[in-house]
Amino acid sequence: MKMFVVTLLMLSAVVSGCNQAPKNGAAPSQTADANRQVQVKQTAPQKKEIQDPRAVAHRLEQIAVSVPNVESANCVVFGNTAVVGINVPPAMDRAKVGTIKLSVAEALKKDPYGVDALVTADMDLNQRLWNIRQQAMNGRPINGFAEEMAAIIGRIVPQMPRDVNPLQSHPPAQR
Incomplete structure (x- = not known):
């Protein structure tokens, strides 16, 4: 009986070892599919070069204001980058504000100037x-x-204790 079990185990090991699996362990059907290339067309709108910053700023503000619960919007365009600030009702909770901000971003994504x-x-x-x-x-x-960027950076940069120079009220004593 013991010899029968050992023979059965050896036979099953030999039979399972003869399987024609690829060396990387993938199933045969997956390796055939891996050799094919998939081409996808670009569907996202491409960013357009901004020629008239004022017109683009006004356009992006109008798109942002069209989103529900956006009371007003301010847009600044510098170079080929636009920053849109939105005003929402002051009593609104943070989660709802995040949802509205996402809605504005989705609306701007459809515009070639607002995509980025x-x-x-x-x-x-x-x-x-x-x-x-x-x-x-x-x-x-x-x-x-320049003035506003200096103010923004001034708020972002932390004050490091080691950078603080103590005020000296008296000159050092001379010996």
Whole structure:
């Protein structure tokens, strides 16, 4: 009986070893499919070169305002990049604000100028975008942009304790 079990195990090992599986372990049907290439057409809108920043900014603001619960929008275009700030009702909870921001991004994605726009619902950043936009309308686009970017970076950069120099009220004593 013992000899019969050993012979049966050896026979099953030999039979299973004769399976013609590819060396990488994939099933034979998968290797035939892997040799075929799949070509996909690009369906996302391509970003267009921005020739008139004011017109593009106005257009993207109108798209953002068309989304429900967006009270107003401010857009600043610099180079080929657009930043859109949105105002939502102040009592709205954070999860709903995120949903609205996503809805604005989806609406802008359908526009060739808005496909790569940055969307923010942060009140402070939106106010700063408004300030930049007003400066640009008043004929000071570079100065307004530089001032607001300095203020934004000043808020982002942390104050490191080792960088703080203590005020010296008295000159060091001389011996």
